[in-house]
Amino acid sequence: MWSRFKRSRGAMAGLFCIALLSLFALIGPALSPYTYDEVSLSSQYLPPGAPSEEYPGHLHFWGTDELGRDLWTRVWMGTRISLYVALLSVLIDLTIGILYGVTAGYYGGAVDLILQRILEVIQGIPTIVIVTLLMLVLKPGLVSITVALVFAGWINLSLLVRAQVLKLKETEYVLASKTLGASDLSIIIRDILPNAAGQIVIMAMMSVPGAIFLEAYLSFLGLGIPDPMASLGSLINSGFKSMLLYPWLVLIPVIIFVLLVVSFNLAADGLRDALDVTLGTSEDR
Amino acid sequence: MKHFFLKRILISVLTLLLIVLVMFILLNAMPGTPFTGRHLKAEQLEVLRRQYGLDLPVFQRYFKYLFNLLRGDFGVSYTLQKNMSVAEMLRLRLPLTLRIGLQAMLAGSLIGLFLGIISAVRHNTLLDPLVSVLSLLGSGIPSFVFALGLMYVLAFRAGLFPVLYSAETPVKSTILPSIALAMFPMANIARYTRAEMISVLSSDYISLAEAKGLSEGRIIARHALRNALIPILTVMAPMLVELITGSMVVENIFSVPGLGSLFVLSVQSGDYNVSVSIMFLYSLFFIVTMLCVDLLYGFIDPRIRLSRREGQ
Numbered sequence: 001m002w003s004r005f006k007r008s009r010g011a012m013a014g015l016f017c018i019a020l021l022s023l024f025a026l027i028g029p030a031l032s033p034y035t036y037d038e039v040s041l042s043s044q045y046l047p048p049g050a051p052s053e054e055y056p057g058h059l060h061f062w063g064t065d066e067l068g069r070d071l072w073t074r075v076w077m078g079t080r081i082s083l084y085v086a087l088l089s090v091l092i093d094l095t096i097g098i099l100y101g102v103t104a105g106y107y108g109g110a111v112d113l114i115l116q117r118i119l120e121v122i123q124g125i126p127t128i129v130i131v132t133l134l135m136l137v138l139k140p141g142l143v144s145i146t147v148a149l150v151f152a153g154w155i156n157l158s159l160l161v162r163a164q165v166l167k168l169k170e171t172e173y174v175l176a177s178k179t180l181g182a183s184d185l186s187i188i189i190r191d192i193l194p195n196a197a198g199q200i201v202i203m204a205m206m207s208v209p210g211a212i213f214l215e216a217y218l219s220f221l222g223l224g225i226p227d228p229m230a231s232l233g234s235l236i237n238s239g240f241k242s243m244l245l246y247p248w249l250v251l252i253p254v255i256i257f258v259l260l261v262v263s264f265n266l267a268a269d270g271l272r273d274a275l276d277v278t279l280g281t282s283e284d285r
Numbered sequence: 286m287k288h289f290f291l292k293r294i295l296i297s298v299l300t301l302l303l304i305v306l307v308m309f310i311l312l313n314a315m316p317g318t319p320f321t322g323r324h325l326k327a328e329q330l331e332v333l334r335r336q337y338g339l340d341l342p343v344f345q346r347y348f349k350y351l352f353n354l355l356r357g358d359f360g361v362s363y364t365l366q367k368n369m370s371v372a373e374m375l376r377l378r379l380p381l382t383l384r385i386g387l388q389a390m391l392a393g394s395l396i397g398l399f400l401g402i403i404s405a406v407r408h409n410t411l412l413d414p415l416v417s418v419l420s421l422l423g424s425g426i427p428s429f430v431f432a433l434g435l436m437y438v439l440a441f442r443a444g445l446f447p448v449l450y451s452a453e454t455p456v457k458s459t460i461l462p463s464i465a466l467a468m469f470p471m472a473n474i475a476r477y478t479r480a481e482m483i484s485v486l487s488s489d490y491i492s493l494a495e496a497k498g499l500s501e502g503r504i505i506a507r508h509a510l511r512n513a514l515i516p517i518l519t520v521m522a523p524m525l526v527e528l529i530t531g532s533m534v535v536e537n538i539f540s541v542p543g544l545g546s547l548f549v550l551s552v553q554s555g556d557y558n559v560s561v562s563i564m565f566l567y568s569l570f571f572i573v574t575m576l577c578v579d580l581l582y583g584f585i586d587p588r589i590r591l592s593r594r595e596g597q
Contacts, residue, residue: 117296120296120300121296121299121300121303124296124297124300124301124568124571124572124575125300125304125568125571125572126525126526126529126530126567126568126571127526127530128526128529128530128533128567129529129564129567129568132548132552132560132564133307133311133561133564136311136552136557136560137311137314209425213427214530216427216429217427217429217530217533217534220429220534220537221533221534221537221549221552222549222552222553223552236429236430236433240433240538243433243436243437244437244441247437250433254430254433257427257430258422258425258426258430261425261426261427262421262422262425262426265421265424265425266421
């Protein structure tokens with residue numbers, strides 16, 4: 001599977017970009033002497049590459065914002081937070097999805113029927129509406145953003161796991177395990193989940209850009225991460241206000257943001273293609 | 286068939302009722318009432334509460350709220366424009382949002398279809414990877430980034446369009462927001478059309494049509510496209526959601542006085558009644574469209590009808 005993934009140039013480029021951006025999100029802020037919330041009113045709106053006043057010998061690689069905060073540091077902090085929020089929410093989605101999917105798919109019956117009806121109703125509401133409602137009630141911050149993203153994302157994964165479990169439940173090897181007297185738990189853990197893993201991982205991978213997207217929207221609307229913390233979305237939002245005079249303030253976060261989202265899309269597409277071929281033989285698609 | 290239709294309609298109605306319930310609970314849970322900050326005596330407050338029906342039991346108020354909604358009465362705005370009816374505010378702003386949304390949807394679908402078809406037909410030329418890259422970017426870049434880019438390049442630098450919405454040039458002002466919103470549907474439709482067309486074009490009945498000596502244009506238009514169009518309906522849901530989300534941000538960027546920017550304003554100023562009313566409108570729109578798509582789906586493709594019936 002890895003060899004097939006490697007053959008797709010787009011997917012490899014995506015993976016490389018994700019690795020690079022993650023690396024900088026981790027070490028980027030440490031590469032400059034500033035902190036993300038260090039205000040310096042004497043060095044507002046410095047252009048990229050301007051020398052620093054407080055720290056002689058250092059540069060503001062990407063300039064400074066309206067409060068004189070170093071943009072390099074803020075952008076990488078923002079990338080870190082965007083990635084953190086997106087990955088955490090998808091991880092929680094995954095946990096809920098597996099729990100729900102296995103319960104509803106494996107045990108089925110009346111529970112499944114009721115859960116399905118509830119899901120159908122929730123699915124009828126546009127995501128942004130649910131999420132904004134939540135953000136109105138919760139206090140803005142990392143936790144509430146994550147909760148909102150989980151709320152938006154868990155249904156898709158749950159439905160996928162359920163469908164996979166329903167399908168795999170009928171396979172011969174599950175029947176064989178059953179005849180040998182395996183417990184439900186061992187069938188789920190040893191037979192069903194490993195076989196569903198491929199599809200689940202693809203879906204999870206595909207949800208990451210969606211979560212980054214949604215977080216950016218919320219931040220853009222002012223419902224996201226509160227200042228002085230930053231995410232890519234909130235950086236774009238605050239940069240946009242002075243875009244016509246200081247274009248780099250919005251340009252740099254936008255470039256990083258687009259790179260991040262497109263890389264995740266590329267990597268997910270490559271992963272799907274790589275896995276689909278193996279599945280193509282066992283699954284008549 | 287009838288069963289399937291009835292079930293879908295029932296679910297839609299249930300969803301709407303649930304949304305109204307959530308809206309009602311939220312409105313009651315939000316801090317502050319329309320009467321706070323007016324220094325009223327307890328007796329006056331009592332009179333006002335009775336006047337607005339706030340002294341009734343909760344479930345009675347819920348039904349009152351529900352029936353008012355059915356009559357198109359959304360209540361009044363508390364902070365944005367004091368005591369102005371929300372329905373009136375929505376009525377003033379809805380046409381512009383609808384116009385931009387429709388323009389974006391129309392342009393996006395047509396260009397997307399076109400791109401998808403040519404990249405499928407010219408599968409092995411340079412055009413195909415070009416369209417693929419375009420659709421990757423289109424679905425990977427959020428509409429607000431497009432909006433910012435268009436605003437900077439076409440409006441600010443080139444001066445072709447007004448930077449912000451102006452009531453004097455309403456037509457010209459809606460073009461840039463529409464383009465920004467059209468990118469996502471365009472990219473998605475192009476991608477789906479391409480995939481569907483490629484699989485349809487390699488099927489037996491297309492070979493038959495070719496063997497009969499039909500022209501390429503005729504094959505594509507009459508035989509291939511018709512069958513490729515059905516699965517494209519499936520992308521309607523994510524596209525609509527993206528349009529709704531996008532409209533909020535894009536309208537905000539271009540200062541378009543539409544529903545999206547009103548929503549953002551109301552959220553930021555805590556005018557909950559306006560916020561939930563707009564949410565209701567968006568949800569209603571979404572649910573009705575999805576219902577239509579599902580019904581259309583069952584109508585066009587007999588296989589779905591049959592498989593659903595077997596599934597019952």
